[in-house]
Amino acid sequence: MLRALLKTMRPRQWTKNAFVFASLVFDGKLFHPTEFLRTLAGFGLFCIISSTVYIFNDILDMEADRQHPVKRHRPIASGKLPVPLAVTAGVLLAAGTLAAGYCWPGSLRSSCWSTSA
Numbered sequence: 001m002l003r004a005l006l007k008t009m010r011p012r013q014w015t016k017n018a019f020v021f022a023s024l025v026f027d028g029k030l031f032h033p034t035e036f037l038r039t040l041a042g043f044g045l046f047c048i049i050s051s052t053v054y055i056f057n058d059i060l061d062m063e064a065d066r067q068h069p070v071k072r073h074r075p076i077a078s079g080k081l082p083v084p085l086a087v088t089a090g091v092l093l094a095a096g097t098l099a100a101g102y103c104w105p106g107s108l109r110s111s112c113w114s115t116s117a
Contacts, residue, residue, distance in 0.1 A: 001082075004075035005089055008058055009051035017046045041104060049097045054091040059083060 020043050024030040058065065058076045065077035075081035 001080075003086065004081035005086070008055055008075045008081055008086065010054050011043065011047075011051075013054070014047040015049060017043055020046060024025055038104075042101075045097050045101050045104075048093055052090050052094045052097065055093070059086055059090070 020039055021030070023040055024035055029035040058074055062077050065071035065074055071077060076083065076086055
């Protein structure tokens with residue numbers, strides 16, 4: 001089932017998210033460790049949130065995909081990935097990604113783990 005979930009997340013599409021590194025290239029900071037690691041984290045979060053969209057899209061399109069000669073082999077449409085598991089994974093991935101993005105150092109909120117008020 002983990003393989004079916006990973007296939008639904010479409011990691012082959014993640015290469016498109018590499019555009020986030022363009023800002024480092026054009027700013028001349030590609031080889032600055034702090035900026036690179038921050039951008040790498042953004043890339044990872046962007047890959048996960050885009051995978052979440054794929055999961056929910058496949059759930060919504062499940063019936064139409066079952067009628068399609070190629071898409072009927074997708075894990076959700078074929079029944080290899082149960083819908084409740086896909087929904088749970090989608091919700092957890094979305095919540096985790098949004099929380100991580102919100103709490104990431106240097107983001108809108110500098111830290112979610114601060115003990116000072």
